[in-house]
Amino acid sequence: MAADDLSFSDFTVGERMRIAGLTARMAKRGVAGPDVDLSDLQARVERIENQARRRKTKKP
Numbered sequence: 001m002a003a004d005d006l007s008f009s010d011f012t013v014g015e016r017m018r019i020a021g022l023t024a025r026m027a028k029r030g031v032a033g034p035d036v037d038l039s040d041l042q043a044r045v046e047r048i049e050n051q052a053r054r055r056k057t058k059k060p
Contacts, residue, residue, distance in 0.1 A: 010052045019045055 011019070022041050029036045 006049060006052055006056065010056050011048075012052075015048050015052060019048055 008016070022045050026038050026041050029038055029041070
């Protein structure tokens with residue numbers, strides 16, 4: 001596993017909840033059809049992942 005790989009335990013409880021909520025919103029939008037734009041929600045998930053990645057790389 002590379003240093004920048006994230007596992008479920010790298011996220012805080014709040015981050016897990018936010019990612020679950022955003023994933024549910026993406027799924028709900030996805031039901032509307034393939035032409036629906038999900039980029040705003042995907043960007044929010046990426047920001048959460050980047051926070052966890054920064055926190056993980058700080059640890060000794």
